[in-house]
Amino acid sequence: MDDRFNTTAGWVLACGIVALGLTSISTRFFEATNVKKPEHAGFEIAGVVREGGGAAAAEEPIEARLAKADPAKGAATFAKCKSCHTDTQGGANGIGPNLFGVVGEAVAAGRGGFAFSDDLKNVGGKWDWTTLDHWLKSPKAMAAGTKMTFAGLSDGAERANVIAYLNTMGSNLPLPAVPAAAPAADAKAGEPAAAAPAAPEASKK
Secondary structure, three states, rough: OOOHHHHHHHHHHHHHHHHHHHHHHHHHHHHOOOOOOOOOOOOOOOOOOOOOOOOOOOOOHHHHHHHHHOHHHHHHHHHHHHOOOOOOOOOOOOOOOOOOOOOEEEEOOOHHOOOOOOHOOOOOOOOOOHHHHHHHHHHHOOOOOOOOOOOOOOHHHHHHHHHHHHHHHOOOOOOOOOOOOOOOOOOOOOOOOOOOOOOOOOOOO
């Protein structure tokens, strides 16, 4: 009697231990597959605006960047361009035109008869500060059919350095004035300025 009771009790206890172990294992398994997703995928990187999280900081106008430009740094950047361009007076055209004195000159004109693309000819105007800035940022965006394979310079300060350097190579135009600062950011767009308080009426005699 006692042996049968002890055997039965042992089996019950063993089954309980096995059931408890299986419960623990299954709980861990299902929790592992039920992973909570983070609110935002990936990692936050300092200084980078997340998509949909606001516009990137506006680039300074070219006039302001030119005021701080360094022609020496522009010369270092332009060294990468010398496989296609020359920048000395009387220099020959290569894959690209000679660029001596190009600042202020008409777009796609002169340059010793260089064969410019029709798309660039259709741009018109002059190689002024703004046009050069747009061109150096993305030639294809300005003239899709350009023969120039250069992808462009995304850094605004670097573009200003190159333009400042090119200006020293035969053009020597005075740098443009820096535009006045924009109104205070907290001013509401379109809201008229507050009227000055009216002067008190003179007391009637």
